[in-house]
Amino acid sequence: xxxxxxxxxxxxxxxxxxxxxxxxxxxxxxxxxxxxxxxxxxxxxxxxxxxxxxxxxxxxxxxxxxxxxxxxxxxxxxxxxxxxxxxxxxxxxxxxxxxxxxxx
Amino acid sequence: xxxxxxxxxxxxxxxxxxxxxxxxxxxxxxxxxxxxxxxxxxxxxxxxxxxxxxxxxxxxxxxxxxxxxxxxxxxxxxxxxxxxxxxxxxxxxxxxxxxxxxxxxxxxxxxxxxxxxxxxxxxxxxxxxxxxxxxxxxxxxxxxxxxxxxxxxxxxxxxxxxxxxxxxxxxxxxxxxxxxxxxxxxxxxxxxxxxxxxxxxxxxxxxxxxxxxxxxxxxxxxxxxxxxxxxxxxxxxxxxxxxxxxxxxxxxxxxxxxxxxxxxxxxxxxxxxxxxxxxxxxxxxxxxxxxxxxxxxxxxxxxxxxxxxxxxxxxxxxxxxxxxxxxxxxxxxxxxxxxxxxxxxxxxxxxxxxxxxxxxxxxxxxxxxxxxxxxxxxxxxxxxxxxxxxxxxxxxxxxxxxxxxxxxxxxxxxxxxxxxxx
Numbered sequence: 001x002x003x004x005x006x007x008x009x010x011x012x013x014x015x016x017x018x019x020x021x022x023x024x025x026x027x028x029x030x031x032x033x034x035x036x037x038x039x040x041x042x043x044x045x046x047x048x049x050x051x052x053x054x055x056x057x058x059x060x061x062x063x064x065x066x067x068x069x070x071x072x073x074x075x076x077x078x079x080x081x082x083x084x085x086x087x088x089x090x091x092x093x094x095x096x097x098x099x100x101x102x103x104x
Numbered sequence: 105x106x107x108x109x110x111x112x113x114x115x116x117x118x119x120x121x122x123x124x125x126x127x128x129x130x131x132x133x134x135x136x137x138x139x140x141x142x143x144x145x146x147x148x149x150x151x152x153x154x155x156x157x158x159x160x161x162x163x164x165x166x167x168x169x170x171x172x173x174x175x176x177x178x179x180x181x182x183x184x185x186x187x188x189x190x191x192x193x194x195x196x197x198x199x200x201x202x203x204x205x206x207x208x209x210x211x212x213x214x215x216x217x218x219x220x221x222x223x224x225x226x227x228x229x230x231x232x233x234x235x236x237x238x239x240x241x242x243x244x245x246x247x248x249x250x251x252x253x254x255x256x257x258x259x260x261x262x263x264x265x266x267x268x269x270x271x272x273x274x275x276x277x278x279x280x281x282x283x284x285x286x287x288x289x290x291x292x293x294x295x296x297x298x299x300x301x302x303x304x305x306x307x308x309x310x311x312x313x314x315x316x317x318x319x320x321x322x323x324x325x326x327x328x329x330x331x332x333x334x335x336x337x338x339x340x341x342x343x344x345x346x347x348x349x350x351x352x353x354x355x356x357x358x359x360x361x362x363x364x365x366x367x368x369x370x371x372x373x374x375x376x377x378x379x380x381x382x383x384x385x386x387x388x389x390x391x392x393x394x395x396x397x398x399x400x401x402x403x404x405x406x407x408x409x410x411x412x413x414x415x416x417x418x419x420x421x422x423x424x425x426x427x428x429x430x431x432x433x434x435x436x437x438x439x440x441x442x443x444x445x446x447x448x449x450x451x452x453x454x455x456x457x458x459x460x461x462x463x464x465x466x467x468x469x470x471x472x473x474x475x476x477x478x479x480x481x482x483x484x485x486x487x488x489x490x491x492x493x494x495x496x497x498x499x500x501x502x503x504x505x506x507x508x509x510x511x512x513x514x515x516x517x518x519x520x521x522x523x524x525x526x
Contacts, residue, residue, distance in 0.1 A: 066370055080326070085324055085341060086324055
């Protein structure tokens with residue numbers, strides 16, 4: 001774990017740049033994180049990001065893609081268009097949540 | 105009389121029933137186990153069936169034989185758990201009441217959940233090997249197959265025994281080499297993960313083993329459908345991979361009654377405390393083994409270590425005491441790598457698989473994260489241990505909690521910042 005300065009704020013991140021402190025995230029920060037990985041945030045992006053934030057608050061873990069689809073009701077196909085190639089990781093990165101476990 | 109009801113007489117359910125039967129007075133406690141059939145399968149044995157080195161019969165025995173005297177077995181399909189009424193309803197409308205419930209109904213491959221997977225080509229050119237039926241059908245196919253594009257594919261994590269698709273791939277490579285047709289077989293390993301395995305040190309090593317065997321890896325592949333006409337698998341981001349022979353690990357899901365009873369997550373796994381297996385909603389409901397939503401591997405070894413912790417805790421819980429033993433997520437798995445060798449990995453919630461010796465530090469005789477013949481013999485011997493020691497609930501001479509003794513911390517290969525996200 002280390003400190004990084006993102007959007008002029010000091011935040012805690014893991015070795016891959018995922019935020020490790022839930023409360024250090026802000027919507028403004030998300031804009032910068034998205035830019036870092038080449039994603040431009042639109043309303044459908046925000047719907048997914050907000051679902052991730054809410055779900056993490058309740059469940060204590062980063063939701064899987066399947067969960068975003070079934071509980072968050074955003075079709076998987078759309079998620080791959082919004083966050084190309086690695087939607088689960090990209091969403092978690094922008095939402096300031098731990099990297100999805102990918103399970104074990 | 106109080107009743108402990110165990111749903112499922114697989115690895116976890118059988119061990120729990122046997123261990124608790126010894127610990128609970130038989131004039132105070134009834135232990136009842138429910139399962140829908142009589143056959144107990146040694147699932148780790150399936151991996152050898154496609155290659156003709158294990159027969160289907162070796163891996164199946166009657167469930168009843170492995171349940172202690174004094175454990176009642178009820179044969180029936182579970183329709184519903186009514187946790188607020190402490191009752192389980194069976195499909196034939198029989199009702200079983202309980203004081204405590206253990207859900208141990210495992211996880212199953214569900215090819216029906218991916219469009220086209222169980223279509224026309226199912227068991228013709230599309231196979232699974234996580235059922236004895238699938239492994240046997242695949243064995244017949246492999247005997248006469250003379251080469252082409254073999255695609256080994258994982259639908260989605262979590263899957264039970266997450267190393268098995270790698271083992272299958274290594275064994276297939278050795279099998280085709282043996283048959284002198286390896287040059288006519290093109291092998292691709294297709295995974296939703298970003299590498300060969302989930303944990304960095306093991307992922308790198310296993311990835312190197314794939315590369316040295318000329319096996320291509322297609323990472324981050326999230327399947328949308330199997331196209332039976334063109335014989336391709338298609339991902340959500342529209343990548344297409346053609347196959348002549350597809351060996352897939354279908355989506356794994358917990359039992360449907362878990363969903364019907366409103367007790368599961370989106371994959372029908374039962375949320376429980378990671379360390380005690382107690383449901384956060386019902387104080388007399390536990391889930392063990394693959395049926396539980398735990399952030400560790402779905403594997404018999406996890407069920408084994410979990411049951412050791414659980415039985416001590418359960419005895420405290422029924423006395424109204426705090427459950428003081430904590431499960432650490434301990435798992436260990438043999439990874440067959442072909443040519444009579446295997447690797448062994450040993451890890452838990454916090455510590456990834458590392459190199460070293462097991463179970464005795466510096467001595468072994470098993471080697472962690474290293475291909476040895478001894479590990480392969482360990483895997484073969486384990487079948488005997490499973491039937492004769494594990495299921496009866498005898499304590500094995502290995503520690504329940506994972507130990508760092510004998511392991512070398514080699515440091516995590518660090519992915520570059522943001523690279524892995526792009």
